[in-house]
Amino acid sequence: MHLHSTDFLKLLDQHDCTLLLERGAPAGRLKQDALSLITPDGRGLTMQTLQGFKVHVEPPRAVLDDFLAQSFVVQDGPEGEAGRRVYRLTADGRQAARA
Helix, strand or coil: CCCCHHHHHHHHHHCCCEEEEEEEEEECCEEEEEEEEECCCCCECEEECCCCCEEECCCCHHHHHHHHHCCCEEECCCCCHHHEEEEEECHHHHHHHCC
């Protein structure tokens, strides 16, 4: 399943999600940033693949950078414990998602 940044933008709007950035999330022996879409009830958004598997929607970090550059998202509050940052759609982001 290959999604483009516009697809992620539409998912954020349609499901009223936020973006969660976990800085330095464990990935084996290394640490890397992890980005995911979080629903209003605090769960990670999942989608069904063509093979019938449910997978968490995890955009690449470049999507967040793109959304920030275009003012489609804004950080929602201070960085939380363990380097967690939450980003929400702006009015411009919602408008772009619906265009």
